[in-house]
Amino acid sequence: MAFCNEHFLELQGAYLFAEVRKRAEAYKKQHPDADIISLGIGDVTQPLAPAVVEAMTKAVAEMGRMETFRGYGPEQGYMFLRKAIAEGDFKSRGVDIDPSEIFVSDGAKCDTGNMQEIFSDTAIVAVTDPVYPVYVDSNVMAGRGGKFVNGGYERIVYMPCYEECDFKASLPVHDPQIIYLCSPNNPTGTVLNRKDLTQWVRYAKQTGSVIFFDAAYEAFITEDDVPHSIYEIEGAKDVAIEFRSYSKTAGFTGVRCGYCVVPHALKLETKSGEMVSANELWDRRQCTKFNGCSYIVQRGAEAIYTEEGRKQIQATLDIYRNNARVILEGVKEAGLHAIGGTNSPYIWLSVPEGMTSWQFFDFLLDKAGIICTPGSGFGPCGEGYVRLTSFNTPELTRTAVERMKKALKEIK
Amino acid sequence: MAFCNEHFLELQGAYLFAEVRKRAEAYKKQHPDADIISLGIGDVTQPLAPAVVEAMTKAVAEMGRMETFRGYGPEQGYMFLRKAIAEGDFKSRGVDIDPSEIFVSDGAKCDTGNMQEIFSDTAIVAVTDPVYPVYVDSNVMAGRGGKFVNGGYERIVYMPCYEECDFKASLPVHDPQIIYLCSPNNPTGTVLNRKDLTQWVRYAKQTGSVIFFDAAYEAFITEDDVPHSIYEIEGAKDVAIEFRSYSKTAGFTGVRCGYCVVPHALKLETKSGEMVSANELWDRRQCTKFNGCSYIVQRGAEAIYTEEGRKQIQATLDIYRNNARVILEGVKEAGLHAIGGTNSPYIWLSVPEGMTSWQFFDFLLDKAGIICTPGSGFGPCGEGYVRLTSFNTPELTRTAVERMKKALKEIK
Numbered sequence: 001m002a003f004c005n006e007h008f009l010e011l012q013g014a015y016l017f018a019e020v021r022k023r024a025e026a027y028k029k030q031h032p033d034a035d036i037i038s039l040g041i042g043d044v045t046q047p048l049a050p051a052v053v054e055a056m057t058k059a060v061a062e063m064g065r066m067e068t069f070r071g072y073g074p075e076q077g078y079m080f081l082r083k084a085i086a087e088g089d090f091k092s093r094g095v096d097i098d099p100s101e102i103f104v105s106d107g108a109k110c111d112t113g114n115m116q117e118i119f120s121d122t123a124i125v126a127v128t129d130p131v132y133p134v135y136v137d138s139n140v141m142a143g144r145g146g147k148f149v150n151g152g153y154e155r156i157v158y159m160p161c162y163e164e165c166d167f168k169a170s171l172p173v174h175d176p177q178i179i180y181l182c183s184p185n186n187p188t189g190t191v192l193n194r195k196d197l198t199q200w201v202r203y204a205k206q207t208g209s210v211i212f213f214d215a216a217y218e219a220f221i222t223e224d225d226v227p228h229s230i231y232e233i234e235g236a237k238d239v240a241i242e243f244r245s246y247s248k249t250a251g252f253t254g255v256r257c258g259y260c261v262v263p264h265a266l267k268l269e270t271k272s273g274e275m276v277s278a279n280e281l282w283d284r285r286q287c288t289k290f291n292g293c294s295y296i297v298q299r300g301a302e303a304i305y306t307e308e309g310r311k312q313i314q315a316t317l318d319i320y321r322n323n324a325r326v327i328l329e330g331v332k333e334a335g336l337h338a339i340g341g342t343n344s345p346y347i348w349l350s351v352p353e354g355m356t357s358w359q360f361f362d363f364l365l366d367k368a369g370i371i372c373t374p375g376s377g378f379g380p381c382g383e384g385y386v387r388l389t390s391f392n393t394p395e396l397t398r399t400a401v402e403r404m405k406k407a408l409k410e411i412k
Numbered sequence: 413m414a415f416c417n418e419h420f421l422e423l424q425g426a427y428l429f430a431e432v433r434k435r436a437e438a439y440k441k442q443h444p445d446a447d448i449i450s451l452g453i454g455d456v457t458q459p460l461a462p463a464v465v466e467a468m469t470k471a472v473a474e475m476g477r478m479e480t481f482r483g484y485g486p487e488q489g490y491m492f493l494r495k496a497i498a499e500g501d502f503k504s505r506g507v508d509i510d511p512s513e514i515f516v517s518d519g520a521k522c523d524t525g526n527m528q529e530i531f532s533d534t535a536i537v538a539v540t541d542p543v544y545p546v547y548v549d550s551n552v553m554a555g556r557g558g559k560f561v562n563g564g565y566e567r568i569v570y571m572p573c574y575e576e577c578d579f580k581a582s583l584p585v586h587d588p589q590i591i592y593l594c595s596p597n598n599p600t601g602t603v604l605n606r607k608d609l610t611q612w613v614r615y616a617k618q619t620g621s622v623i624f625f626d627a628a629y630e631a632f633i634t635e636d637d638v639p640h641s642i643y644e645i646e647g648a649k650d651v652a653i654e655f656r657s658y659s660k661t662a663g664f665t666g667v668r669c670g671y672c673v674v675p676h677a678l679k680l681e682t683k684s685g686e687m688v689s690a691n692e693l694w695d696r697r698q699c700t701k702f703n704g705c706s707y708i709v710q711r712g713a714e715a716i717y718t719e720e721g722r723k724q725i726q727a728t729l730d731i732y733r734n735n736a737r738v739i740l741e742g743v744k745e746a747g748l749h750a751i752g753g754t755n756s757p758y759i760w761l762s763v764p765e766g767m768t769s770w771q772f773f774d775f776l777l778d779k780a781g782i783i784c785t786p787g788s789g790f791g792p793c794g795e796g797y798v799r800l801t802s803f804n805t806p807e808l809t810r811t812a813v814e815r816m817k818k819a820l821k822e823i824k
Contacts, residue, residue, distance in 0.1 A: 001589070001620035001681045002531060002532075002535060002589040002590065002620060002621055002622045002680050002681065003531065003532035003534070003535060003589065003680060003681050003682065003683060004530060004531060004532060004680035004681065004682060004688045004690075004693060005529060005530050005531055005532055005533070005693070006532070006682055006683065008530065008688075008693050008696060008697070009682065009688070011696065015696075015699050015700065018699070041484070043483035043484045044483050045478075045481070045483070046478070046481070047475060047476050047477050047478050047481040048475045048476050048481070050476065052476075053472055053473065053475065053476035056472045056708065057469055057472050057473070060465055060468045060469050060472060060708075061465065061469070063459060063460045063465065063468075063666065063667065064459050064460050064462065064464075064465035065459050066457075066458070066459050069457070069458070069459040069460070069663075069666075070666040071455035071456050071457070071663075071665040071666050072453070072455045072665045072666060073666050106518050106668075106703070106705075106706070107703045109701065109702070109703045110701060110702055110703065113700060113701030113702075114701060117417060117553065118416060118417050118420065119414060119415065119416060119417055120414075120415035120416060120417055120418070121417070121555075122415070123414065123415060133700075134700060134701070137700045138700055138701055141529070141697065141700065141701075143533075177413070177414040177415065178414065208413035208414060209414055210414045251481075251483075253483040253484045253703075254475065254481075254482040254483050254484060254485055254704075254706070254707040255475065255706055255707070255708065256518075256703065256704065256705070256706045268414050268415060268416035269413045269414065269415050269416065270415065270416060270418055270421065271415060271418065276416045276420075276421070278416075281416060281417070281420050284420060284423065284427075285420070285553070287427050287430065288427065288525060288545075288546060288549045288550055288553065289521065289522060289525030289526060289546070289550055289553075290521070290522055290525075291518070291519045291521040291522065291665075291668060292666075292668065293518075293668070294518070294666070294667055294668045294706055294708075294709055295666040295667070296468065296472075296667065296706075296708060296709070297706055297708070297709075
């Protein structure tokens with residue numbers, strides 16, 4: 001008989017966003033005339049930049065002609081894109097990353113989900129609470145979770161992030177081998193500044209752990225003291241893998257492209273004490289189980305690094321940044337407490353006293369026609385909050401905020 | 413200290429095609445004027461069909477306009493494509509597959525590499541010898557290989573395919589839980605007919621094993637008695653997962669799209685005897701670690717199923733089919749023995765007596781300027797053969813065959 005991977009059965013309930021979708025759909029069925037605005041799932045609404053459209057149109061045409069057709073590309077991504085990344089995302093910030101340390105993929109969800117494969121299945125994993133569910137679920141599937149007890153998996157180290165500490169995690173008491181950090185943070189919208197990251201790099205060096213640094217929202221950073229890359233911190237190449245995505249930066253959620261950086265300096269250990277290059281392990285993983293990101297998509301990503309492309313994506317990002325400001329101001333006017341939104345597309349909103357995250361979700365849906373994401377879906381410490389996103393259109397964002405203010409007045 | 417997944421270190425040597433590329437590049441460096449023709453890696457050369465180009469150009473334009481922009485798509489693929497697949501690849505052959513059983517991805521290499529994740533890590537894996545290396549390597553990485561001893565991994569069941577048995581594997585003596593079958597076969601170019609597949613489905617039912625049926629080369633089938641899908645065999649939905657690819661069918665090697673079928677009827681067992689839906693497990697895997705195939709690419713794939721698209725890809729396939737015929741006839745004229753090429757883009761060529769696969773590789777490169785793939789790279793039973801592909805242009809294929817004939821005359 002063929003046995004299944006029973007670690008899959010340890011997974012708790014449905015994927016958060018699937019549950020949000022299900023509840024919203026049930027509501028729409030009962031209220032077919034309801035005019036619903038989503039500030040829930042972190043999906044973009046603005047079209048691709050003209051430079052990206054032009055580059056991809058050209059690439060499609062190339063693929064239709066014998067002389068310019070391209071078959072299999074390198075599993076690691078085309079050198080034209082890896083070089084543009086090294087130059088545009090790192091050298092421009094004084095960070096020296098070699099193109100051979102960059103692996104282009106079809107998105108950061110895949111990379112953050114798959115990277116754990118090159119680590120021992122007994123590795124102890126640490127995550128913040130609240131946290132992006134993929135970090136946890138991909139490790140549970142690989143057997144690093146264990147049973148779900150008291151709101152968490154018994155083998156995962158949860159690092160609580162309390163409002164009193166600016167939603168920043170303290171260093172874990174028991175040394176983990178893999179530490180997931182996300183800055184700007186999903187879901188809280190907070191950031192780790194230079195001092196915070198320096199502390200984490202020192203901790204990783206001292207304990208021999210590896211940091212998975214998710215910088216998917218890097219493009220939203222506006223403050224000077226916030227590193228865009230963990231490699232801006234000295235010594236980080238010895239201890240950190242960084243994940244980047246074009247999803248929010250350039251509206252690529254449906255196009256699918258991202259990359260990760262696995263520095264040559266990063267070594268993992270064998271049980272017998274030999275040192276193995278993480279870059280070589282990941283290269284082998286990708287060459288065996290991945291066949292490269294679409295050529296057409298990679299040409300689109302390359303266009304983001306042109307002067308024209310850069311300007312165009314900044315114009316779009318400004319729309320979302322402004323939405324974030326509108327939401328933040330609106331909920332504060334309504335008397336609620338909120339953080340995030342400054343270096344992030346996410347606003348982390350305290351729900352009115354006496355309500356749970358899901359109760360406030362239902363309230364917003366029913367009284368204001370707004371979909372949010374309940375904070376408790378990101379972990380026990382997310383209880384009492386909801387996440388709002390700034391990715392809708394300016395018009396609908398403004399309408400949503402007005403509706404929210406009105407609905408909240410009624411419960412005061 | 414962070415420990416690595418030591419199963420990666422059990423992997424033998426470099427990936428076959430990387431080794432071929434390395435040797436070819438070394439030769440070119442020494443002979444900069446050499447005019448090399450590749451019949452090695454299975455990569456296509458003909459451009460995309462006009463219907464595909466048109467559909468993707470339109471999709472790119474859609475993504476550039478607010479009203480038609482699309483963000484995250486379903487992790488399982490868009491329903492427009494899943495329906496086109498159910499209709500065009502299955503219903504048209506009398507097979508009833510529900511769209512919810514179809515999962516669209518960025519290629520069959522990813523799917524065949526990742527599918528093992530939903531199975532127990534103690535599952536015994538059976539592969540044919542010779543075999544496409546990804547099946548073996550992805551299982552070794554997951555810990556199902558064990559040590560490499562006497563030309564094979566100790567925990568993998570190898571099913572030798574001898575010329576005397578038409579390169580068809582016998583049923584394994586020890587019952588495996590996962591059986592990889594590829595028809596039309598890579599690398600031997602042979603096929604499993606209705607009788608063969610019926611036998612495998614019966615065996616899987618009886619022993620409770622699951623068949624991974626790789627039908628990536630299905631479009632090359634010309635003979636009537638050869639099933640295009642394993643689901644043409646009664647009862648196969650209870651025991652088989654099927655993998656399909658647009659890479660060779662429609663020149664998508666650089667575009668990246670494929671799909672797999674995980675029937676609702678297929679159940680895996682837990683150690684305590686419960687039955688779990690393989691479809692639900694794979695769905696959970698994809699929702700957690702994959703974010704859907706690019707919208708643009710899926711529109712391109714959809715166009716393959718239009719009347720126009722179908723005709724266009726058949727015209728391209730005819731070019732490759734004709735190349736296969738030219739190679740097959742040529743090597744036979746040169747006095748060599750070869751099979752495949754009829755239902756497959758691959759020709760499996762016996763090397764001249766007294767030579768090994770790699771010696772003949774060097775001979776063809778040096779004396780005829782031709783790159784092939786040494787059969788021994790596909791497994792011990794591949795020794796004494798090389799694989800030739802029909803994916804080059806008609807002109808270069810003819811030139812290559814003439815050169816081969818000339819070179820072989822000299823050693824007679």
